[in-house]
Amino acid sequence: MVSVDRSTQGVVRRAIVAWCLTICTLFAVSGPVGAEAALTLSRGADGGADLEFTLEQLEALPLVSITTENEFTDGLVTYRGPLVRDVLEHLALGDAETIRFTAANDYYVDVPTSDFRKYNVILALEADGQPLSRRDKGPLWLMYPISDHSELHDPVYNTRLIWQVVRIESL
DSSP, X not given: OOOOOHHHHHHHHHHHHHHHHHHHHHHHHHOSTTOOEEEEEEOOTTSOOOEEEEHHHHHHXXXXXXXXXXXXXXXXXEEEEEBHHHHHHTTTOXXXXXXXXXXXXXXXXXXXXXXXXXXOOEEEOEETTEEOOGGGTXXXXXXXXXXXXXXXXXXXXXXXXXXXXXXXXXX
């Protein structure tokens, strides 16, 4: 049997606890091992570290359903996903005036955050109960509740319906 004095035991225990906390923190920030980041949130050039979300982490947020039509689909479709304002809270981006959404092909749109306070805009993960695939403008599609607000039947809002969103950045 190996004899270890109490001070050495304390150091070893603290090292193990620190190691466990580091691993847990990395897991919480980066998601499950092997899971691919679906979305990067950024505070911009001066804001510090980016935060990455997997689809599973986004699905764990409170999800909202909106039934709406838009010029890219036929008829009413029920979309489901987290509210954009909830996603932005993870980096305290709610006070930013403008947010840039970037698609997988580097196309981007700049959206005033007042839209997210005024309307229940979501990052749609599903359409009519089915996960959005890349072929169906997924896995993340910025969706406004167009059918619920007559003022959203304006071309400016149609241009904000960016699909295949991979990055959200504060400007």
